[in-house]
Amino acid sequence: MTRLGRRAVLAGLAAAALPRPALPRPALAQGARGRVVVVGGGFGGATAARVLHRAGLAVTLVEPAETYWACPFSNEVIAGLRPMSAQAFGYDALRASGVTLARTSAEAIDGAARRVRLADGTALDYDRLILSPGIALRFDALPGYDAAAAEVMPHAWKAGAQTELLARQLAALPEGGTVVLSVPGNPYRCPPGPYERASLIAHYLKTRKPRAKLIVLDAKDTFSKQKLFQQAWAALYPGILDYVPLAAGGQVTSVDATAMTVATDFETYKADLACIIPPQRAAPIASAAGVADRSGWCPIDPVTFESRLVPGIHVVGDAAIAGAMPKSAFAANAQGKVCAEAVIDLLAGRAPEAPKLINTCYSLVAPGYGISVAGVYHPANGVLADVEGAGGTSPVDAPETVRRQEAVYAEDWYRTITAAVFG
């Protein structure tokens, strides 16, 4: 019998013999025994913890924060289009569902002893660990840009206080002021995010500070959804948004937070407001666990997301080197599910099947004007590769109705995914 045939028969029998919700879940963890620890309660980690718990496994989620501030849509907060409260999520529902939460941070991971040492002095032993730690901003990569400078020139690349700081600075921008936005080279969290931010800041300037300007300094020449963004910029923000790619001298080489200047090899820009998105790497716990390589990111097996460097530790989300998959909330959520299922299989002594994963990312270039990029990924030659012929961006020649529809879908996606992860 083919796999599909067996599944179809099974589904048919299930429908006939049992109330539907009773069947698949308890069967999931069949034969799986073991302790799983998940480190990091974002889109990847909280998702993985949910799937593992639903399958009947003992899982502890290590997350020190009581509130999770979501990055998707935080560019709208910066542009004054959305309250910060719309980005806040808690862990009460996860806790109520039965997931054990350790409200502390992981300080060290001993991959040989399979033990996590926690900041509260306790330790957790594991059979499998899922690490979803997110990113760290590199304060050693751009001369002049350190943690103190970030309080003057916000990155706002981790949602929370930084988002609110940038929103306040934008609201206080003098008439006719200059905003400088610095965009790093690849890889970094949320590839289209800087360009959505540029768009929505430009929208804010156009509607609230019409004599002000935005200069976008980019360390690269090509970027996600580029044609769509540039088409929208030409239509909506001429004379407001000035985009300077690498080839035109856009790479920022240093900043001075006291003088409020941003320098490239060719020019020094005086800013009234500077948003500096610096280079990034996996959060420090990844290096402490030995799962980050010299790039600062974590190489993984594309079927199980198990670290290439330390057995028993799986890495999902922005910290992972996931091949063609972007560092996005959607991707982290999809990876959290696939990784959790692989961990269940491994704990049951089964070989996980090669997965496929989807990513869909929406960006707003103005209120009611959405664009998207989608992709389907599978393991090929040891990495997660694009499935040929699938994916791509919204059509460049799409009518206004499609842009409006994608803006609605973007909002709906956010509502759905945050409910699935935190609700």
Place this chain on the structure above:
Amino acid sequence: MRASLLLVLLATTPAAASPPGASSCSGCHGAPGGAVPSLAGHSADDIAASLAAFRSGARPATVMNRIAKGFSDDESQAIAAWIAGGGQ
């Protein structure tokens, strides 16, 4: 008879995992009432037919035509059966 056959099938079902690609769907498709259609309550045939129509372009879409092209007919049917069976 039917129940015992079910147990045998369950015991020999090899993978814990959902079919390739299936678990990603709930990233967008959630509870009924949103702008993105919920998949709850749809039959496997309906879902598989929609995926086939998205793949061929017969059914217009924003992102689903781009996504459906990443799956074969067999894969689409496996996904449809899993979702119709309550997978998420």
